[in-house]
Amino acid sequence: MVESKTEAKSSEVGVTNPYRRTEHCGKIHAYRCDKGVGVIGIDISKDHLITSRGRVRKYKNNKRGYEEILKMKPCTIVLEPTGVYAIRPSQYFKEKGIKVLQVSPNILSREKEFRGKKTDFYDAEKLENMVDKAKEYDYNPLRELVTLYLFLKNIEVKYRNRLKRALFLVSDNDKISKERLEKLAKGDFTQEELYNLEYTPIVLEEIRVLAKTLLETQEKLEEVRRMIEEQVPQDHVLLTIQGVGKLAAGIIIGIVGDIKRFPKPESFVAYCGLDPVVESSGKSVVLRGISKRGDAVLRRAFYLAALTAIKVNPIIKRFYEDHKGRLRGKKLITACARKLAIITWAVLYYNKPFDASE
Template sequence: MERESVNWSGGYMIYVGIDIAKKKFDYCIINSEMNLIKRGILINNNYGFSEFLKIIKNYRNIKIGMESTSIYHVNLYNYLIENSRSAIILNSLETKLLKSSRIRKNKTDKIDAEAIAKYIIIRKNNIITMDKNTENTYTNLKEYVYTYIRINRKITMAKNQLIVDMDLLYPGLTAVANVNSKYFMEIISNIDQIIENNYKIKYISDSKHSEIRNILINSNTNNAVKYDIDINIETLELLNKQLMKTKNIIEDEYNSMDSKIKTIPGIGTITGSIILSSIGDINRFDSIIKLRAYSGMDPVVKQSGDYNITSKISKRGNPLIRYALYLSTVSAIRFNPVIKRYYTRKKNDGMKGNKLLIACSNKLLNIIYSVLKNNKDFEDPLNNIN
């Protein structure tokens, strides 16, 4: 039963769960004994935010939690920060188990808000918090990184459609000339000249040029597909310009930051930007175990009788960190002396394939954690041996 709104600030700890949608958000206020104090629904705009602030203003000992729901939580979160109220951002995977454990399988935002509040109590010693003074350190970088990722995805979609069109019009061409090769755009921009033998494709052999020319000569006729190819070429040209512009902005942001992650061999500007903007303040993580879990690099352990079997990583955390870690690990195996030795040792022990790459990624994540946590440059331990 809902209690009247009274000042519970005294010695009590108050917990607020917020479930946010596009147009509104549900909130639920409970005490440490999980007794309901108040719940309600407000509009997801500045008016709703100010009304929410009025509701919680009497509570001093308060913890607020909300799920990271696409972009819908961002405005409320920033509003709370600006008004000296900190909040905990939870990955939806963190609260999913509690929500799904209800005996009655009804699902409402009101119930979800209560589940979030209860989750903060149950997991209060293991939640990765967002400190109000440090969370916005990489806000701009994070937004530019998201833009960069979105443009990259659009480029992939445009390329995939281009491959479909090219296979319809010029069967066999994409098998000979990879769409990601540096001469592919040169081919489709000079098709008529190549057919008429008035243009030589750069960077390829004469035999391959002849093979491509024969494919173009024996092409199908479909004006609609040709039009779609032209549209996709224009789209790719625009997207590539936008990607380069965004990359330059990210480089400027990254270069202006004083972060020791730059000293780690194998981590470049883009991968470093993704990792930094995803992690935020390293002090949110009081152990490497939490950072692994946040990154989805923690192992999945299956128990059967007296045996514990570690099969694979959970992949439940931030996918962007895993993406950046993968790219960085591939580079670090070549250029980072610590990772290079680790890779060689594990490979000689019989580890191979994806399991070997994951092991190296976790080793690199350990290095990232140590460097950021201690705020010290990367050093190869062997260099300190006399």
């Protein structure tokens, strides 16, 4: 057994001692296992993986590089989630039976010592030291569908706005109905009252292209929507909340992931950007609306769900009636959305169906 004071030593080939003192908590962690080197820290970029151990320490961010790292037989890998570049290697190592831990960027930003010296090799070694502050990697496949849906939704909005602009140039009617859109996509302008201007022929061709593309985008949106809804089980606890449909539930599940990372409802509400901004001076306390610093997609999802919930959900409906004398319009709906977010947190956190009587 290694003595409690033994610490790892870094060298050009990485950490030489599999028992390592975690610098940030002062504890000794027995990282030795039956798989060789034990824990490896990895700094990830688009093209390369920099490891805290090994004689090479710099590998390609591709399958060949992953296989080279696996030859060291690690039992745990610690890395910083760097967006899409970290997803593939994390999933690859996980499916190979390696425990993958991720250190939140928020935690890293608070570690002044970590950011004091900046090299990729040094970062990898420091990541290895942060096992106690890391959480196990868990990728949510539904998130891919949700991000695709949102991507297509943004494209649809852009095409729709561009089409309305083009229609305004040649017509007094810029409203877009399904029937009109289909005719415009075919280049059928027989029922349109158009201005006969110099640029009209060019704009009409633009309208045809935009209408056709918008129709195709809407069809793809509907297809992805069905795929998201199919991923939400019929007996999912979120569907017990009146006002939360399958699409809203899919978006919430896809974006939030593990609800346990929000130990309190306030933290979840803040993540949604629905937390109130409070300004106080002496005995004076003033509410300045919501922070809007959280996830805009979740915030919109809860807002739209609240519009339905005030009609069908007894708790939200009662909340709406109790506060409509003090709040009005969007502020009242936003308050209902915040209440709905708290209910959603409770249902997910405790994994219990919604009960309006509680």
